[in-house]
Amino acid sequence: MKLIIKDLSKTYGNGVKAIDNVNIEIGVGMFGLLGPNGAGKSSLMRTIATLQSPDSGSISFGDINVLEDKMSLRKVLGYLPQTFGVYPKMSAEALLDYFATLKGVKTKSDRQTLVKEVLEITNLYDVRKKNVAGYSGGMKQRFGIAQLLLNNPKLIIVDEPTAGLDPAERHRFLNVLREVGTNSTVIFSTHIVEDVKELCNEMAILNGGRILKHTTPMEATAELDGKIWTKVIERDDLESMEASYNILSSNYNQDNTLNIRVHALEKPASDFENAKPQLDDVYFIALKEGESVGA
Template sequence: MRQEGTMKQLEISNVSKSFRKNEVLKNISFSVDTGTFGILGNHGSGKTTLMNMISALTKPSTGMIRFNDLDTVEDAIKVKELVGYLPQDFSLYDELNAYEMLGYIGKLNRIGTRKGIEERIEHVLELTTLRGAAYRKIGAYSPGMRRRLGIATVLMKDPQMIIVDEPTAGLDPLEQVRIRTLLTTIAEHKLILLSTHRVDDIAAVCEQFIFIKNKTIDFQGTPAEWLSGIQNPVIETKVEGTHQLNILAREFKVISMKQMQEGIHVRLILGNRTPDFQYTIVEPDLEDALLYYS
């Protein structure tokens, strides 16, 4: 265990990023030691830009990023050797099978001897539960299997930090659970940065996270701390049709709705107005918090 005041594994200090005159991020500062850390934000909030800077793919306009006491600008090559980055959109060779794909990655990263590469392949196939599909053409993989294979390619070089951008986007519920379980398992031995717009990803695997809003950090802490900041009650009510729902949405911030046999169940956040309909106060969740703080 690190003593208080010692260097964190990842240190981000007053980082800003602009593309010409377009400022994307402003004065971003946080530090991470171990485990799984989330970066939450809506589409276009600058999450991917931040990931690119942390992985030394692009430089901050101002500020400094250090990983294991290495500067991501001055020591970019060394940082890239220690970091594994899986973007939301990545390429695989569909005509290869998983074993061939991972073997190619092993040679590309000069992991070691042929035996060493083969042992590493067996390890990451077991970890990503792809051993049974190791000799199937990648072109026949489901979206979830492709995502797991993408993580396997990152694991081949045994990085100290793994960055995953939108890990569950476009996946069915079962594959979402598999990906989250995989990331939790990996985080026992490595630092995991998870960039997402989905609060259920944060709730499932992240011990702490930041929420990026208006180009800067709006919140940093645990999911429980984020929920504790909600001042307005969250309620549930029922409406009979879309006309009533539209009226309700004009007066309150609607979080979610679900079609049921007896009508539409609506979840919303109360403002200053007192409702003139029947409702039930419920415990807020992270999706409620995202709507509340956005």
């Protein structure tokens, strides 16, 4: 099933244009929606999830007209928002059984089978008797995935799921998402470039409510072959370098010098070296070009 968004726009009462004429098609697999905080990612996710209505445009998922038939979409939707409510002092097993009841799984044996399955998928089975309120941040995020899997969703939306997780928890969470994202359409919204690089086979960069680039991580970096250059400079020289070159990023070295990455079609100067493109480069270029277009 394919998610098709056409001419979608949303402006809030305070005048902020959160979604600006978005057109995109998303198929089965892991899709990364990458953008800085405040780019409009959560607004787009909430609109797709039928939690708010756009001012104009259309959304379809398979044969479902999402904006006109919200209940049909919700039956096949799994949604993990950026923040969710405080959990009661119930075990993961008991709480999932309760959620399964709400989702229409009537017999106890069916619920037990389903709950065991989603706990195993999310690597929470060994802590199923523990209160969810006492889970770590990463465990709570994996529990969020477990509860959305109860209705075998065809469309899964996860909004900034790794924000605030330590490296080990983030790695475990991404592994869970990778496993559940093989047979469903999964939209993974994040401002962390590394998450998209590790997880997604397709991506879009969003800022100011607009899609700046729709591509794959592999194609995007291949486009920059021979166009990324590096040079080590003194920290005090950064301002003058920024005036002369299109600097994408700069990182400190141990000796307090800076390693700069520059986007240029040809070698900027004899003391620059060609560098292998990274997805971060793609991201920074798209944001810079988007700013110049929007200016």
